[in-house]
Amino acid sequence: xxxxxxxxxxxxxxxxxxxxxxxxxxxxxxxxxxxxxxxxxxxxxxxxxxxxxxxxxxxxxxxxxxxxxxxxxxxxxxxxxxxxxxxxxxxxxxxxxxxxxxxxxxxxxx
Amino acid sequence: xxxxxxxxxxxxxxxxxxxxxxxxxxxxxxxxxxxxxxxxxxxxxxxxxxxxxxxxxxxxxxxxxxxxxxxxxxxxxxxxxxxxxxxxxxxxxxxxxxxxxxxxxxxxxxxxxxxxxxxxxxxxxxxxxxxxxxxxxxxxxxxxxxxxxxxxxxxxxxxxxxxxxxxxxxxxxxxxxxxxxxxxxxxxxxxxxxxxxxxxxxxxxxxxxxxxxxxxxxxxxxxxxxxxxxxxxxxxxxxxxxxxxxxxxxxxxxxxxxxxxxxxxxxxxxxxxxxxxxxxxxxxxxxxxxxxxxxxxxxxxxxxxxxxxxxxxxxxxxxxxxxxxxxxxxxxxxxxxxxxxxxxxxxxxxxxxxxxxxxxxxxxxxxxxxxxxxxxxxxxxxxxxxxxxxxxxxxxxxxxxxxxxxxxxxxxxxxxxxxxxxxxxxxxxxxxxxxxxxxxxxxxxxxx
Numbered sequence: 107x108x109x110x111x112x113x114x115x116x117x118x119x120x121x122x123x124x125x126x127x128x129x130x131x132x133x134x135x136x137x138x139x140x141x142x143x144x145x146x147x148x149x150x151x152x153x154x155x156x157x158x159x160x161x162x163x164x165x166x167x168x169x170x171x172x173x174x175x176x177x178x179x180x181x182x183x184x185x186x187x188x189x190x191x192x193x194x195x196x197x198x199x200x201x202x203x204x205x206x207x208x209x210x211x212x213x214x215x216x
Numbered sequence: 217x218x219x220x221x222x223x224x225x226x227x228x229x230x231x232x233x234x235x236x237x238x239x240x241x242x243x244x245x246x247x248x249x250x251x252x253x254x255x256x257x258x259x260x261x262x263x264x265x266x267x268x269x270x271x272x273x274x275x276x277x278x279x280x281x282x283x284x285x286x287x288x289x290x291x292x293x294x295x296x297x298x299x300x301x302x303x304x305x306x307x308x309x310x311x312x313x314x315x316x317x318x319x320x321x322x323x324x325x326x327x328x329x330x331x332x333x334x335x336x337x338x339x340x341x342x343x344x345x346x347x348x349x350x351x352x353x354x355x356x357x358x359x360x361x362x363x364x365x366x367x368x369x370x371x372x373x374x375x376x377x378x379x380x381x382x383x384x385x386x387x388x389x390x391x392x393x394x395x396x397x398x399x400x401x402x403x404x405x406x407x408x409x410x411x412x413x414x415x416x417x418x419x420x421x422x423x424x425x426x427x428x429x430x431x432x433x434x435x436x437x438x439x440x441x442x443x444x445x446x447x448x449x450x451x452x453x454x455x456x457x458x459x460x461x462x463x464x465x466x467x468x469x470x471x472x473x474x475x476x477x478x479x480x481x482x483x484x485x486x487x488x489x490x491x492x493x494x495x496x497x498x499x500x501x502x503x504x505x506x507x508x509x510x511x512x513x514x515x516x517x518x519x520x521x522x523x524x525x526x527x528x529x530x531x532x533x534x535x536x537x538x539x540x541x542x543x544x545x546x547x548x549x550x551x552x553x554x555x556x557x558x559x560x561x562x563x564x565x566x567x568x569x570x571x572x573x574x575x576x577x578x579x580x581x582x583x584x585x586x587x588x589x590x591x592x593x594x595x596x597x598x599x600x601x602x603x604x605x606x607x608x609x610x611x612x613x614x615x616x617x618x619x620x621x622x623x624x625x626x627x628x629x630x631x632x633x634x635x636x637x638x639x640x641x642x643x644x645x646x647x648x649x650x651x652x653x654x655x656x657x658x659x660x661x662x663x664x
Contacts, residue, residue: 120487165483169475183255184642
C-alpha cells in the first residue's frame, strides 16, 4: 500500500523552504502515516532535492503530518532556475512511498 | 450577535474574476477581501512604477472593481485589498475612476500607507534572514536594492475601517490581516485578546488563497475527485463574535469544501503550526478542530494565540542579473537518447563559451526537470523536452542560453522541434526584521 492510497499531499513555499502536508482521507488511517512517514524517511526520499534538514509536526486530530524542508528550493522562488521554482510539485513525490514497511525496519537509502 | 460574513475575492494577483463577482452579487457579504501580493509582486510592481509613475499597482485592479463595485455598493459590502502593491495612491485613484465609469453616486476610498521602508533602510542596516546569500545585510545589497516593504498588521487597516471607507486599499499587509482587521473592527476585539486574534488569523489564513480551501489544487483523479473546477466557488466565512467560524461557499458553485480541503489550506505554507508569526499575534493552529456541518460547510474552532512579535518582517527586492532560457523537444523512438545527446552538447557549449561558471541547469522535461534523476519511474517517455536555464550578470550573456538551444536545430541531434527562448531580469527577494517604529502608518481619503 502506498501513501496515495490513504492520503493526499500539498506543498507550499516560504523563502528557500518548502512545506509538505500529508493528510489522511480517513482519520482512522492517520496512525499508519504517523508510524511510517518519519522525518528520517522523508528526508531520505527527498535526498536529491532537499539540502537542509526536514522537521515533522504531527497533528493527529487533523489526521495530518506537516513537514518543513530547509534549503529545498534552489535559493527560493524569486531566484531559482528551476522550472517549478515554487516546489509545488514536490508533494506528488511523497505519494509514491510504500506504507507496508515499518520505518524502523527500513534501510535508509542515501 | 449575528455572524459576520467575509469572503475571498482573489488568492493571487492573476486569479479568476467571475467567482469574486458571484460572491459580490450573491454572498450577502459584509466584507470582500482581495489578496493579491506574493513575495516578489511588490518588487516587480516597483519596476513598473519606476518606468511609469502612474503604475505599480495590481494590473487587474480595475477589471476586478468593474466586476464587483456596483454590487458591493448596493449591498453595502466593504472591500479590503492589498492591490495597491507598490503604488497604493494610484490604485486608490484607479478605484475612483472605475466608480465614475460605473456611474456610482458616491464612493469613499481609504489608501493605507506606511509599508514602504526603503527610505528607512538608507539610514539603518539590518541583517538578512536568508542563509546562503552573498550579501549578509541590507546595505550589502547596495544599488541592487529596489524595494523594501514591511508586512503591516491589522492595526494599519483599523483607522481606515473606523473612518467608514467603502474601499480600503493597501500595499504590503500580512495576508491574514486583510481578513483579521474587519473582524477586530466589527467585534471590537482588543489588541491583546490573543486568543480571538489567533482565531481571526485562522479564518484569514483559510480564506486568503481563495479556491485553495474550496476544492482548488486538490483534485487527483481517481483518488481525489472535485466536481466542476471550471466554476469553482470562492470561499466565505460566517464568523461569530468569539472568532469561531463556519467556512463555506455559494450554492451551485463548483469545488468541494470539507475536512480535507480545509486541512490542506490550514497547513499551507506555515511552518510550526503552534507558532504562526503574524504582525498582530503569534497564532497557534495546533489544536484547531475542523468539523463538517453539512455539504460544503466546515466549522473551525480551537485556534488560539499569544503575544505578538516585537519586530515586523520585511521583504527586500533586489536586482540579480538575468535568467536566459531555451527549450527544444524530441519525440518518437529514441527521443530520450537524442535528448540526452542534446544535453551533453549543451554542457560542452557552455564550457566552450565560458558560461559554465554561472549558475545553470540543463534537464529533460518529462524525465527529470521536476524531481531530479532519483525519483523517476524509469519508463521511456514518448517525448522529451530539453530545458537549459542560465543566470548571468548581463542580458547579452543570458540570451546565449536560448540561442545555443536554438542552434541545436542545425547543429544538434535529429528531429528537434518547437524551440522557445526567453530572457528576464531577475528580481530576487530577501527577508529581514525591522523594528515597529520603522513604519509610519497613515491613511489618506479619496472621494468620488
